Amino acid sequence: MDGLAHDSKQRILAAAEEIFATKGLHGARVDEIAEKAQINKRMLYHYFHSKNDLYAEVLKINFERMWDVTSQATRDRNNPQVQLVEAIKSYFYFLKENPNFPRLMTWEALEGGIYAKKVLPPIWDAAFPQLRAIIDEGKSKGVFRDDLDSRQILTSIHVLCISSFTQKDILAILWKDNPTRPENLEKRLEHILSLTLRSILAN
C-alpha cells in the first residue's frame, strides 16, 4: 500500500477513534466518520469492510497502545514497589493523555464486551504475567502483603484510574467542581496511590 492509501486508512482510524469514543459504536455515524476523515464513505468500507470491523480495529489499536505505554513503565527497574507505583502513574497519565481509551472501554463494557473478547485476550495474555511478576516479586521480597490477591488489586487499580475519567461528568455534579482540572487529577492520583499502597505494602 502506498503512502496515499496509508494516509487515508490512518485518517479513517483517527476519526473513527474520536467518534466511537465520543458516541459509542451505535451512536457513531459512518457519515460523520467519513466526513471527519475527509474521505469518501465508500473507502471506509473498502478498507474496513464494515462499521463494526472498523470499531474492532480501533479497539484493538487502543488496547495495544495502552499496553505499549504502560509496559514501558515497569521495565528496567527491579524494585517492585517502584515498579507498581510507576505502572499506576503511567496508566493514569495514559488515560489522561488518551481520553478516547477509557471511554471506548466503557462503551464496550456496557455493550457486553463482545468486541473486546476478540481483540483483548492476546494483549492481556502478554500483560498479565508481567504485572503478576511484579506482585509476586514484591511478596517474595517481603515488601508486599502476603495475602495480596493480584486479581482483586489489579481490578481495583484499573477501575479507580479509569473511572476518574469515565465518570467525570457525574463527579462534576457531585463535586460541584471539574474533576479533570489538573490539580484535581493530581489529587485524585495521589489518593489512588495512597489507597492502594496501604493495601499492598506489608504492614
Next chain:
Amino acid sequence: MDGLAHDSKQRILAAAEEIFATKGLHGARVDEIAEKAQINKRMLYHYFHSKNDLYAEVLKINFERMWDVTSQATRDRNNPQVQLVEAIKSYFYFLKENPNFPRLMTWEALEGGIYAKKVLPPIWDAAFPQLRAIIDEGKSKGVFRDDLDSRQILTSIHVLCISSFTQKDILAILWKDNPTRPENLEKRLEHILSLTLRSILAN
C-alpha cells in the same frame, strides 16, 4: 388518575428502565419499550411527552430508589465505622439487586451527564451531608484518619462498587471467570471493604 392508568404508567416505566439500562438512551427503541409495556406507543407520549423525558424520569426514580435504600443503612446507629461499612455493603448489594442502576448511571456518564444534571442534585444535596456527617463524626471520635478527604474516599467507594457491575464483561475476559458469580461478588466486596477501611481508619 385511576388504577388502570396508573398501571400503564408503571408498566411503561418498568419497561423503559429495563431497556434504557440495557441499551442506553440512544440505543433504546420507543417501539420496543411500548411493546414490552404492552401499551400503545401513543400512550407513552401521552404520559411522558418524549423519549428523552421518559428517560429523565427513569433516571430520577433510580437515583431516588438508590438513596432510599442506602440511607436506611446509616440510620439508627451511632458507630461511624459500622455506619460506613453498612453504607458500603448496602450500596454494593443495592447495585447487585438493581442491575439497571449502575448501567443507567454509566450510560449517563458517557453521554455527559446532561440528564443526571437535572435530577441528581436535589437527591445528592440530601445525601451528601448525611455521608459527610458520618465521616466527620468518625474523625472527631478519632476512629477515622484525620486527613481523610471525604470527596476522594466517597468517590473511590462509589466507583469501586459500581465498576464491579458495569465492567463485568471486561473483567470476565481478564479474569477468565464470571465476576458476578455469588462467591466472586462476595470476594470483591470484602476486598473493597478491606481496601477502603485500611485507608479510612486511624491506624
Next chain:
Amino acid sequence: MDGLAHDSKQRILAAAEEIFATKGLHGARVDEIAEKAQINKRMLYHYFHSKNDLYAEVLKINFERMWDVTSQATRDRNNPQVQLVEAIKSYFYFLKENPNFPRLMTWEALEGGIYAKKVLPPIWDAAFPQLRAIIDEGKSKGVFRDDLDSRQILTSIHVLCISSFTQKDILAILWKDNPTRPENLEKRLEHILSLTLRSILAN
C-alpha cells in the same frame, strides 16, 4: 384492520406484483413500489416486514390465484379429454390475462425457487391430485394412452404455455413478428393443444 389499512395493503401488493414481475425480486426497488402504491415506504415495512417477505406474499397470492382459476375449468365435467383441453386453455388464458404470473414464476426459477419452495407446495399438493385424477380417468376409460407419464405431460403443458409469454421477446426476434398479437396467441394455443393431444390420446 379497517378499510384504510386494508386499502394500503392491497395497493402495496398490487404495486409490488407489477414491479416484481417487471424487474424481478432484486431488480425491483422498494422506493418504486412505495411510490406506485402511493404510500410511505415505512408502511411497506410495517405491513410486510421486508422486501423479501413482500415478494413471498406476492408470489403466494399469484400461485393461489392461478389455481383458483385453473381448477374451475376442470369442475363439473366428466369427460377427461374435455377436462384436459379446458384446463390447458384455462391455464393459457390465465397466463395471457395475468402476465405478471409467468414472469414472476420465471424470475423465481432463475433465482433458485427459494421463495416458491415456501409457498408453492401446499397449493400444488391440492392441485396435483386433481390433475392426475383427470389423467387416470382418461386412461381407465381408454381415451388416453396407457403409457402416459403424468409428470412429463404436465411439465410439457406447463412449459409450452408459460414460455409462450416469458420468451416472447426472444421469439419476436426469431419470428420477426409479435408473438403476443391475438391471432398469434390463438395459433400458438392451437399448436400446443394439437401437439399435446396427439401425445395423450390413445391412437
Next chain:
Amino acid sequence: MDGLAHDSKQRILAAAEEIFATKGLHGARVDEIAEKAQINKRMLYHYFHSKNDLYAEVLKINFERMWDVTSQATRDRNNPQVQLVEAIKSYFYFLKENPNFPRLMTWEALEGGIYAKKVLPPIWDAAFPQLRAIIDEGKSKGVFRDDLDSRQILTSIHVLCISSFTQKDILAILWKDNPTRPENLEKRLEHILSLTLRSILAN
C-alpha cells in the same frame, strides 16, 4: 494482442459468463467478475468498455457456440427425420453441457431481449434456413406432416428443451425430485422426442 492479454480477455469472458448466467445482467457485480477473472477491474473496462458491453459479448459468444454445436448435428445426413432428431438431441445435450446458455437466454428474455436483438439476428439468419430446409425436405419426401408449421414446431422444441433446465428449481418442487439427475434428463429427452415426433411425422 499477445498471449497474456488474450488470456486476460478470455478469463474475463469466462468469469462474466458464469456470473451473468448465475445472477443475470443486473444481479452480476463487476467486482465479482473481476475477482473471479483474477484481473484488475480497470482491465475489464479497458477490454469491454462497460458492464453492458461485456454482457452483450458474452451473449453473442453463447449464441454462436450454441449454433456451432447444433448445426454440426444436421450435417452429412440426408434423412430429414434423423436430422431433426439429431438436432433436438444435440440442442438438449448442448444445454445440459452448457448450463450458462439457457440461463443467459432466459434472463435476457425477461429483460426484454434488448441485447439479444443486437447479437442474435445474424446467427439466426444463418440457422433458420438450415432448419427449415430439413423440415421442407421432410415434407416433400412425405415423411413429415404436410401442414407442419415450422415456426410453431421449432418454438415448441426450443422451449421444451430449454425449460427442462431453466425451470429445474420449480420442477424440483413439483416433482419432489431432482429434474437434472441423469436418468430424469434422459426420460425428459425421450418424452420431448416422442411428443414432437408424433406431431411431425406423417400419420
Next chain:
DNA sequence: GATGAATGAGAATTCATTCAT
C-alpha cells in the same frame, strides 16, 4: 497493459413522533 484509490448516486431498512378516530 496494469493497478489500487476514489466517487456520487442510490439501495434497503429504521426511527421518533404525529394524525385521525
Next chain:
DNA sequence: GATGAATGAATTCTCATTCAT
C-alpha cells in the same frame, strides 16, 4: 384514555465507473 396508520429524515451499506500513476 386508547389505538393503528402514517411520515420524513436518517442510517448502513453498495455499485458502476473513473482517476492518477
